[in-house]
Amino acid sequence: MIFDPFKASASDKTLSMPPSQADFLRDSAFRYLAYFGALSIVLLVAYIVFELGVQALPAIQTHGFGFITGTTWNASEEEFGVLPEIWGTLYSSLIALIIGGTFGVGIAIFLTQGFVHAKMEVTFRTIIELLAAIPSVVYGLWGIYVLIPMLVPVAQWLHETLGWFPLFSTELGGPGLAPAALVLAIMVLPTVAAISTDAFRRIPYKVKEAAYGMGATKWEVILKVMLPTASSGILAGLVLGFGRALGETMALAMLIGNVNNISLSLFDPANTLASLLASTFPEAGQIEIQALMYAALVLLAITLVVNLLGLAVQQYTMRKFEGKK
Amino acid sequence: MDTLTHQGDFIATPYEPKGPVVIDCDVKNIYYGDFRAVRDSRIPIEKNKVTGFIGPSGCGKSTVLRSMNRMNDLVESFRFDGKVQYHDHDIYDKKVDPVIVRRYIGMVFQLPNPFSMSIYDNVAFGLRLNNYKGDEEEMVVKALKRAAIWNDVKDKLKNSGLSLSGGQQQRLCIARAIATEPDVLLMDEPASALDPIATRQIEELMVELKEDYTVALVTHNMQQATRVADVTAFMGVDISKGGRTGYLVEMNETRKVFEDPEQELTKEYVRGEFS
Amino acid sequence: MDTLTHQGDFIATPYEPKGPVVIDCDVKNIYYGDFRAVRDSRIPIEKNKVTGFIGPSGCGKSTVLRSMNRMNDLVESFRFDGKVQYHDHDIYDKKVDPVIVRRYIGMVFQLPNPFSMSIYDNVAFGLRLNNYKGDEEEMVVKALKRAAIWNDVKDKLKNSGLSLSGGQQQRLCIARAIATEPDVLLMDEPASALDPIATRQIEELMVELKEDYTVALVTHNMQQATRVADVTAFMGVDISKGGRTGYLVEMNETRKVFEDPEQELTKEYVRGEFS
Amino acid sequence: MSEVNEQMMPPKVVLPKLEKNLYEARAIKSFLLTAMVWGLVILASIPLFSVIYMLIVEGGARLDWEAITALPPAGFETGGGFGNAIVGTLVMVGIASAISIPVGVLAAVYLSILEPQSKLATTSRFLAKVLTGFPSILAGVFVYAILVITTKTYSAWAGGVALAVLMLPTVTLAAEEAMRQVPQRMRDAAFGMGCTRTQVIFKVILPTGMPGILTGVILAVAGAAGESAPLLFTALFSNYYMAELAEPTASLSILIYNFSGMPFENQIELAWAASLALVVMVLFFNILARIVGRSKF
Amino acid sequence: DELKLIGSGASFPAPLYMKWFKDYSKATDGVRVDYQSKGSGAGIRDFINGTVDFAASDAAMKDSEIAQVERGVVLIPMTAGEVVLSYNLPGVKTLKLPRDVYPEIFTGKVKMWNDPKIVAANPGVKLPNKEITVVVRSDSSGTSYVFSQHLTAINADFKEMVGTAKSPNWPKDAKIVKAPKNDGVTATIKQTVGAIGYIEYGFAKLTKSPTAELQNQAGNYVEAGDKTGAAALATTPFPEGNLPNSDVPDLRGWATDPSGADAYPIASFTWLLVYKEQDDAKAKAIRDLIEYMLTTGQKSSDSMGYIPLPEAVVEKNRAVLKFVN
C-alpha cells in the first residue's frame, strides 16, 4: 500500500486523495519507458558503429591502410582503394561549401539586417526553407535535365578561354564535379543560411543599437559588428553544412559521373564515398561488400569528425554569447 | 544601501503559537548544492490563520515556503536538513512520497500559471486528479465563486485559461488550488505581478479563505502583510560568514511585529529603511 | 494609484536657457505608427551642462532623447514632427545623413552593450569608423582614463569587453562613446542596471564629463537627477484623450524644479507621491 | 567622409557638416554591397523556381490518374505510372513513424523533463545531434547489415527501419525542444497540484507542447518521405503493388532515381511526374507543420 | 494463393524479360513473376545468397561461383543479343569503326573524335575536334564481360591492360564516365555530346540511338540487326559435358569473335540461372515459365532487338529443364 499519513489527520472535508496505486505504477513504468527511449539513441549509435566495424573488419584486415591510399576499385581483382572517393568527397563538399556558404551567409544578412519588410522577409525565408525541403533525388533529376545542359556551354567557354587554369583544364561532357558541386551547394545553402540567421538573431538588439549609436552606416554595422559577433555561429553553420555535403548521396550519385579520378578540374567526372556506396552496393559480391563497409566506416569517421567539430564550435558560440569565458 | 544583518549565530526567540499548529516547520539548514540558503528558523503555521513571510530579497522566504510541500524536491541540488511536521507526520520522512504531500498542501505561485486548457478544465484538473466522484461541475463553480472570479468567467468557461487578464488568471489559479479543498494553501507573492485593483481583490480573498483554510503567504509588500497576515515571520540575510544565508529574525502576531518589534533589524525593515 | 496628469492642451512655460544652446529640440508630435507618444515639448540642451529628464515610465523620455540623434530612425514606425536644431542644422532635414549626426551626438544606453571584441577594440571602434589617422592607442588610453576604467582594464586590454562586470561594461561603453570626442553625449538611464557603487562612479563621471561635453541624461532616480543635472526637464503623461501621450510639464534649473516647482504635478512627482 | 572627420577629430567641432553625399566611397560601397546581397538572394531563389517550373511543366503533363495508380512501365512500354511507389513510400514512412515517433518522444520526455542533466541525457542528446549529421546512406548500410542479410530479403520492413534511424534523432530533438518551451511555471503548477511526473507529462506538458512536437514530427516525416539513399539497398524496388511487408518494395524516390537514369522518354516523363508527386507530398507535410506550429500557448 | 517468383540480374535482356514476365503473370492465374534489372553481377550475388528464386546473367556463371550454390545450378541460355557501340555526335548519322580502332577508344589510345584513324574510315563524315567521352558500366555487368571478352580476343593491348571481366579495370587515360546498367549507359550517352559506349542492341533500337558499324573478323563493316546477330551465333560452339560437380549439361557457349562474313562481331547468349532444388510448387512454376519463354516468348525477341534462339538450343534447353526440381 501507499503510505498515506495524512488522510486521517487532515481536515475532514478535504477532497484530496493520494494518487492511486495504479498512478504510481504507471508513473514508474512510464519513467522506465522514457529511460529506454533515451537509452535507445545511445544503443543505436553504438550498434551502428559496432555493426559497421564488424562488417568492415575482414576488409580492414586484408586491405589495411592501403585502402585509404589506394586509387583503384576493382572488384574482380579484389583491389580496393578509396583515395579518389575521399578526394571527391572532400573536394566536392568544399566547393559546395564555398558557394553555398557565401550564399547562405549573404542570405542570412539579407534576412536579419532589415533589407526588406518583415513580410517579405518571411517570403524569402520560406523560399530558402523550401529549397531544403526538396528531396535530393529531385535535385538529381533537375541536375541531369536542366543544370548539366545549361552548364555544358558555359564550361566549354571557360575551358576554351581559361583552359590553362587547373580548375578548367578539361571539357565538361555531361556528369561531373561541377554540376554535382553546384547541386550540393544548393543543398548546403539552407543549412548555412538557417544557422547563420540564428547566429545573427541571437545578437542582442542593444549591440546593434550601440553600433548605430556610434554613427556607423548599415554596412559598417553589419561588417564590423554583426558579422564578427556572429562569426563563431556562422562558422558552426559552415562546418555543419560541410558535414551535410559530405554525406549527401543521391544527387551526387546521379550527377558526378562515378569515376575514380583525382583531378582538380571542375569538369572531370569524379566519385564520392557516398555515391560509391549507392552505385556499387546493390550489385556487390561478398568481398566487395566488406570493402564497401570499410568505405562506409571511412565516411562515418570523416563526417563524425566534421560534425563533432561543428557541435564544438556551436557549443563554444553559445557560451560566448552567455558572456562567460 | 547595504542590507543590515545580524552577525554570527543569532537565533530568533521561538514564537509561541496561540492555536493548533498544522505545519511545524523547523529548518536547521537548507542547501542548494554547497550554498547554504537558510539556517535555524522555526516557523509554525497555525490553523485557520494567515501566516505572512516578509524579508529582503534572497532571504529564503520562497525557499522555506516551498520546503513545506516539498516543491523544492524538484530542484536537483536542494537539500533539507530539519523537520517539517504536518499534523503528526514528518513530511521529509523517507517513506513519504512528495506527490502525496502536495495533494494536501496546495500552492499558488508568484506568476499566474493556468494550464493551456479551458477555464473549466483548469479548475476541474485537481478534482480529476484526485478521482473526485461527486458532482464535478458543482465543485468547479463553487471554487470559482470562492475565488471571486465567477462573475468574470461564467459566460466563457470553455475559453482558454490563458485568455484571461493577469489578475483573473491569478484568481483562476487560486480557484484551481482550492477546488480540491486542500488542507493548507501556500502562496508565494501571489499578487506581485498584479495591478493594485487585482491585488486588493486577491488580498480580500485571502482573508476570506482563512476561514476554511490555513494560509502561508510570502509577500514583499509590507502593507499587504499588515492587511492580511495574522502572524508574521520576518526573515533576514546573514552575510557574516561570507555566505548569504537567510534566517528567521522575528516571528509574532503581525501587529506586534510591525508596531513593537523585538529586534532593531525588524524595526528598520518595517520602517522601510532598507530593502 | 493612478498617474495624475494634466487634462487638455497644457503646454509648459518655455525654459529660458542661460547659456549657449547646442541642441534645440522642439517636438510637435512624435508618433509610433498611429500612436502619439509625445506632444508639444520644447527642450533646449545647453552647452557644457547636464540636462536631466525625469518623469513616470512611458512619458517619452527615451523617445525624446533618441530623437535628438535620430536613433529612433531604426524604428520603422517612428515619425517625428517638429524640429531639432543642432548648431545651425535641422537634423531632420532631408539632406542630412543620420549616420553623420550620430557621429557628433554620441549615445550611452540603459544596458551596457559592449561589442564582443577586445576592450581595446571596443574603444578604438569609433576611431576606426572615423578613419582617425593619429595615434590610436593614445586616444584609446585617454578615453579609458576619462571614463575612470583605465585602472580596471589596463592589464587586460585584449580580453573581451563582455568579460567585464556590469559597471565596468557601462564605463567601457562611455569610454567608447567619448573616444571620438563627440559634441554631445546622450545617456538613457545609464546606471539603472548597476549596483549602488557602480552608479555612484558613473554619476561622478558625468559631472566630470560636462566640463568637455554637453550631456543629456534620462534617469528614473530622482536623487540622481539632483546630484548630477544642472537643468531638469520633467515630463508627464496625458491620458485625457484616450491615448497615453507624454509631454513636457516643466523645465528649469534642477534646484528650482525640485525645491520650488511651478506645477502641482511636478511637486507631487518629486515628492514621490506617484510613480 | 575623411574630410568631415578630420574636421571633427581635433578638440571640438563648431559647425559640422551633416549633409548626405551619395558619391563618396562609403555610399558607393554600401550600394554595391546591398546590390550584392540582393543578387545573392535572387540567384539563390532561381534553382527553386527552376525546379518548380520543371516539376509543373514536365511533371504536371504526366501526373494523371493513370500515373498515380498504374504500375511502372518497362523501358519500351508507353503509359504506366507509379501507384505502387506511392503506396510503398507511404507504408515505409508509416513504419518509420511507428517506430521513431514513440521512441523519439519517449526519449525527448526523458531528455527534457525526467532527467535533463543526467549523464544518459547528455550523452543521448549529444549522440542525437551527431546522428542528425549522419550520412543517410549509412543508415541503409547499417540496416542492410542487420536486417537484409539476416532475413535474406529486401523488404519494406528494412526500408522503414532505415528511415526510422534517420527520423529518430530529428523527432527526439524537436520534441525535446517543444517540451522545453512549455513554461516552467506550468510544470510547477502541475507538480504543485500533486501530480506524479507521468501525470505532469501527460496532462500538462504533452498537451501544451503538442503543436511544437507535431511540427517536429511532421517535418521529420517530410524528410523521411523524400529520402532515397537509405532505401536503395534495404527496400530496393519492385514493379508491383506490395503484397506483404517482407518483400522488396517500391518507393517514389527510388523510382525517380531509377528512371532518371533511363534512356526511355516515357520513363523520364514519369520520373518528373513522380518528382512532382513526391514534392507535393513533402510540401504538404511542410505546410501542415507550419500550420500546426503556428498555434502557440 | 499467389505464388511469387522473384528474379534479378542482367539488364542486357531486361526489357525483353520484363515483357515476358508481365505477359506471363497476366496470362497465368496464381503466379506472379518479379524481375529486378540490376546487372549480372548483382544477379549472381543474389542467386548465391539465395535471396531470389532465379537470376539472369549474360556472363553465365564462373565455376567458382557455381561451387558456392549448395542447391545446385541449372544454366539456361534464354535469348541472345548483340553488344553495339552507341554514340552521341550531332549530325553524324553513320559511323564506321575499324577493328583496330574501337578497342583503342577503350584503352584510351584514341582520344579524339577527329583522330586520323577514325577520319580515314569515314570519308565524307564531318567528325568534330572533340574529346571522346567513354561511357562504361559502373556495376558488375555481363555486357561488360561479353564486350571485354571480345576486345580481349581481338586486341593484344586491351588484353594486357584490361582483360575480360564483369567489372573491367578501365584504363585511366581514357575520359571515362560510368553509369549503372544498360539503361544508364544508354541514357548517359544520350545526354553527353561526344560520348560513346557499349550497350545491348535492343536498348539502342528502342531509344533510337545511333550505333556504329563495326568491322568484323572477315573485314566487313556490319550493322547490328537480327540477321547479322543470328549469323554471329550460328557458329557458337557449346562445350561438351556437364557443369562442374554436377550432372547438368553445360550450356555456356561464347561467340567471342564470330568468323562469318555477315556476322556482327559482338554477340552473346544470356542465361537464366535456376536452382536445381526447390519446393515442388516453385519448381513447377519455374519450368512452366521457362517453357513459356522458350515458345511464346521467342516470338517477341526479334521486335525488341534480340535474337531468337536457334531451334537446336531450344531443344537443349528442354533437356536441361528436367533437372529443375
Ligand SMILES: Nc1ncnc2c1ncn2[C@@H]1O[C@H](COP(=O)(O)OP(=O)(O)OP(=O)(O)O)[C@@H](O)[C@H]1O
Ligand atoms: N533553485 C535554486 N538553486 C540555487 N539557489 C537558489 C535556488 N532558488 C533560490 N536560491 C538561492 O537561495 C536564496 C534564497 O532564495 P529565495 O528565492 O528563497 O529568496 P526569497 O526570499 O524568496 O527572495 P525574493 O524576495 O527575491 O523572492 C537566494 O540566495 C537564492 O539565490
Ligand SMILES: Nc1ncnc2c1ncn2[C@@H]1O[C@H](COP(=O)(O)OP(=O)(O)OP(=O)(O)O)[C@@H](O)[C@H]1O
Ligand atoms: N519602438 C516603439 N514602438 C512603439 N511604441 C513605442 C516604442 N518605443 C516606445 N514606445 C511607446 O512610446 C511611449 C514612450 O516610451 P519611452 O520608452 O520613450 O518612455 P520612457 O519615458 O523612456 O519610459 P521608461 O521610463 O519606462 O523608459 C510608451 O508608451 C511606449 O510604449
Ligand SMILES: [Mg+2]
Ligand atoms: Mg521569492
Ligand SMILES: [Mg+2]
Ligand atoms: Mg526609457
Ligand SMILES: O=P([O-])([O-])[O-]
Ligand atoms: O546484363 P548486364 O546488366 O549484366 O550487363
